[in-house]
Amino acid sequence: MSTPVLQTHELVCRFGGFVATDHVNLCVQAGARHALIGPNGAGKTTLINLLTGYLTPTEGRVTLLGEDVSAMAQWARCRRGLVRTFQINQLFGDMTVLESVALSAAERQGLGGRWWKPLAARGEALDEAAAILQRLGLLADAYELTRNLAYGRQRLIEIALALAQRPKVLLLDEPAAGVPTSESRELFEVIAQLPREVTILLIEHDMDLVFRFAERISVLVSGALLLEDTPEVIANHPRVREVYLGEAHA
Numbered sequence: 001m002s003t004p005v006l007q008t009h010e011l012v013c014r015f016g017g018f019v020a021t022d023h024v025n026l027c028v029q030a031g032a033r034h035a036l037i038g039p040n041g042a043g044k045t046t047l048i049n050l051l052t053g054y055l056t057p058t059e060g061r062v063t064l065l066g067e068d069v070s071a072m073a074q075w076a077r078c079r080r081g082l083v084r085t086f087q088i089n090q091l092f093g094d095m096t097v098l099e100s101v102a103l104s105a106a107e108r109q110g111l112g113g114r115w116w117k118p119l120a121a122r123g124e125a126l127d128e129a130a131a132i133l134q135r136l137g138l139l140a141d142a143y144e145l146t147r148n149l150a151y152g153r154q155r156l157i158e159i160a161l162a163l164a165q166r167p168k169v170l171l172l173d174e175p176a177a178g179v180p181t182s183e184s185r186e187l188f189e190v191i192a193q194l195p196r197e198v199t200i201l202l203i204e205h206d207m208d209l210v211f212r213f214a215e216r217i218s219v220l221v222s223g224a225l226l227l228e229d230t231p232e233v234i235a236n237h238p239r240v241r242e243v244y245l246g247e248a249h250a
């Protein structure tokens with residue numbers, strides 16, 4: 001039986017008179033490889049921001065593992081397992097890959113604020129970071145400065161940082177944006193191998209990657225969900241082809 005882990009219920013977000021999210025009922029099942037697609041300005045980023053708590057909905061609710069998290073702060077949702085990848089910033093750029101991921105793990109373990117404690121003393125966080133790097137094929141880069149890595153590898157580190165938060169649901173917002181095709185293949189091979197305990201909701205503009213990765217696809221148009229189905233149905237749906245794929249292939 002399928003279990004929804006992340007759901008929106010009649011979710012609405014208005015900016016003044018403009019409706020960016022229009023009564024969206026999104027349902028992401030446990031272990032899903034679910035993608036959210038839609039043309040530019042469809043409201044994908046707004047919806048992700050509502051899920052993470054960066055934005056507050058005008059109406060409607062968000063539930064995570066059955067719990068209403070609509071009024072919850074971002075960090076509280078993250079603690080409950082809803083984790084979004086975030087861009088590597090300057091801080092991480094000047095750290096090694098291992099240190100960066102260990103810092104994320106230490107933060108989750110509640111050690112992050114104790115900046116005076118040498119990282120070497122945080123053995124548990126380092127062990128956890130090393131295990132994540134191994135899973136993502138990044139162990140060889142462990143002692144490289146993050147900023148020295150190729151862009152595709154940096155995007156993988158962003159995923160490693162998110163995994164160190166022990167996500168139940170991982171929101172991947174355009175993980176391959178700006179990554180050369182040769183590197184994005186590798187990136188998606190690694191994403192495809194993430195364990196099923198981690199449910200994945202992906203927003204991605206590259207349709208080849210979406211159709212290779214996703215088992216369910218939701219199509220957002222003008223803030224509203226047009227339909228949700230398997231990649232086969234979505235790819236052949238006349239309205240989707242008209243509003244989205246036609247545009248992408250034009």
Ligand SMILES: Nc1ncnc2c1ncn2[C@@H]1O[C@H](COP(=O)(O)OP(=O)(O)OP(=O)(O)O)[C@@H](O)[C@H]1O
Pocket residue numbers: 015018020038039040041042043044045046047
């Ligand atoms: N803070 C805001 N204030 C007013 N309008 C906004 C705000 N944020 C987004 N919008 C509008 O909401 C609509 C949806 O934007 P959003 O960025 O969510 O779309 P998107 O599907 O992520 O687009 P893209 O694929 O181009 O990134 C757009 O018309 C945008 O201009």
